[in-house]
Amino acid sequence: MDLQSTTHGTYKFISVNAERIDASVAIQFKDAMRVEADDGPDHVVLDLGQVKFIDSSGLGAIVAAMKQMGKGRKLDLAALTPDVEKVFRLTRMDTVFTIHPDVPGAAEREAG
Template sequence: MSLTSTATETTKIITVHAARIDAAMAIQFKEDMRTQAADGPARVILDLSAVEFIDSSGLGAIVASMKQLGSGRKLDLAGLTPTVDKVFRLTRMDTVFNLFASLDDAIATEVG
């Protein structure tokens, strides 16, 4: 699993460089997210634009990553492909996360 991150004063952007977040990758994803998001601004944007498939394990790993951030920090999701977006909406996770069509949309929106 390859994740990279950049940070501004108000936001840390973590980009996923993998086509899948599934059972085979979920544990590594959580560890990599913990490392990438260990410190930094209160808002974290997870750029999922390269992810074409996510299963329940991947969804659970993203939820676990949100919980690892702790109180006072927020995880927003950006660049969801139609298939990934559908998984988040069918599981009602769109009520837990702010979903943005693109990374640019997420960056342009200040979320309180």
């Protein structure tokens, strides 16, 4: 599972470089998140801007990724595409995460 993380100030940004988080990659996603979110800032933002499809296994894996980060740390989501947003809304898991319409501070980071 291709994840890429960057630390910017008090945030760690993790972007998912894949179009799908489904049953065939759910476990790899959770394991890769364990590695990427292991150190650094307590506040992690998961950039889902490239993800076009998520199923219940993928949703469960994102919840599991947050739980394995432990108490005192925070996992936000950003840049949900319409079909992914719908899955979070219909399962009411949009009430569990803070969801940013865009990746916070993306413009500033681009500017360097």
